[in-house]
Amino acid sequence: MSYAKRSPWLLHYDASSCNGCDIEVLACLTPVYDVERFGIINTGDPKQADILLITGAVNDQNKEVVKQLYEQMPEPKVVVAVGICACSGGIFRDCYNILGGVDTVIPVDVYVPGCAARPESIIDGVVKGLGVLEEKQRKMEAER
Amino acid sequence: MGKRTIVPFGPQHPALPEPVHLDLELEDETVVRAVPSIGYVHRGLEKLTESYDYESMTYVMERVCGICSFGHGWGYTGAVEGLMGVNIPDRAEYLRIVFHELSRVHSHLLWLGLLADGLGFDSLFMHCWRIREKVLDVFEAVTGGRVILSYCKVGGVKKDLTPEMVQRIVSMCDDIEEDMRRTGYVFMKDSSVRNRLCGTGVLSKEDAVELCCVGPVARGSGVDNDVRSASKWYREVGFEPVLYDEGDCWSRxxxxxxxxxxxxxxxxxxxxxxPDGDIAVPVKGPAPVGDFAFRVEQPRGEAFYYVQGNGTKNLGRARVRTPTNINIPAMVRTLQGCNLQDVSMLVITIDPCISCTER
Amino acid sequence: MTEEQIFEDLSPADVYRTAEALRADGYRMVQICGVTREGSTEVLYSFDRDHRLVNYRVDVPFGTSVRSITPVYWAAFVYENEVHDLFGVEFEDSKLDYKGNFFRMSAKTPWKGPEKEVS
Structure with a gap:
């Protein structure tokens, strides 16, 4: 089928980002970039979310929060790391309170580079995440 | 006396994209105590002076916060220039004002949008962010970045404006002013906005002084400590502080x-x-032994920068005290005694930028 | 804003009294921060009145403490707890002491300098 099977809902969490990427994630939702036209909705509830967008690197304090959010999301789920800090720790990787990228805590499916990640690349990342989501869905159905 | 309950607010909360965490102690619906705890975003970036020299440290300092990034670059480079005894060209001073004020426009519009979102006024949110994109387009055209501009460098700024670009910025300003005439009117007059904000979360002038508030929080309570008033350059372009006396969410x-x-x-x-002339002067050599403090009025209030040189290219200490740091006590104080449903409005109008606070 | 630079040295015992005097003079507390030193921590207090910034450098040797200025400037709790958590400086009689839980970090007092070498 060529049409998308569902409208994915996004959950955004700011791990230890400088706000740059967060604001760009929000900018994606507002008029100029407007991901809602793809049926994507930003939600604050992990239990209704399909895609977890994480900005910023992980530290000891928010490690548990990130894990908890990830575990609360229903299967299938996709994690998109937005910005270089979420990918690898970025400019802050040497800081004493930074563990590293998001993948040190939870599995990441799509990495979006940039400092700050541009709205176009965030949308690209989310669209790529949709493909992964469908793939996971198919796998789940085959196993059933 | 009702039953006491503790309600956690954040770090992942629909009302605010910032990872702030508050423990709200409630008696029925009234907040009796609010205890903030931070550390979700602490990176310890000031310590990177050990591995970055004073010039490349600018890039780290710009990433203290992605909203007022330009101001952090300015504050840090200003402090280093002071330490090194460098006077930057007049044109650079003016260009810094231009970009700093444009940053303020985009930051305030961003904030107004978040406030509208918190009010449940989605169309207003979208309008604010639509207007804001115009500023970002100019940023992108001049510096190549939308968020992190890297426009300041130690000794001046990196790129000059062409006459065409100057014209473009001026017409963009006219354009936004026209937009603001309508959008600002909604904040000023719309009954659903006013009903929610007027009289909510009052911070008296005495409290604002006592709690050492800065920025729009202080100015919303009639306290003028805008550091722009003390700047020769800002006086030249005709700066006057904006003051409101009510001290409630609406005046902020x-x-x-x-x-x-x-x-x-x-x-x-x-x-x-x-002014005509150069946009930067070359700065070379190690930073001398000494201290320098520098202040910039960020969109959220006064920011304090302090650098200490130790005779090498790496600074001994680079400190930034951001406006939220000093406004947290005001947030804690106004939350006491407020209604649970007003918490999100209060937190938003005081506008904590947690990334700034924790660095 | 480039401004007059006023830095004065102060002994830890005088901090509280100075803060009281500044408060009575109508000064606003701007910030408190720590600077890493060998064998001690330098704590920098900044105050402002009418856009005039005054900074006080206080050298606090390891193992000693400073009287908290939170009874004078309540807002100082943010900085005192920060300096305590990052540098390990103790503040006495704080009005709001997080007891080391303000910044929750993996490293304990990451900014504390080395002990002074005995020569």
């Missing part, structure tokens, strides 16, 4: 609405009187 909101328009005027005046 109106300070920002008015400042958007004021900043547009400052930008236009600065561009009209833009």
């Amino acid at each position: 909101c109106m300070v920002r609405v008015d400042e958007v328009v004021q900043s547009l005027n400052l930008v236009r005046t600065a561009l009209r009187n833009l």
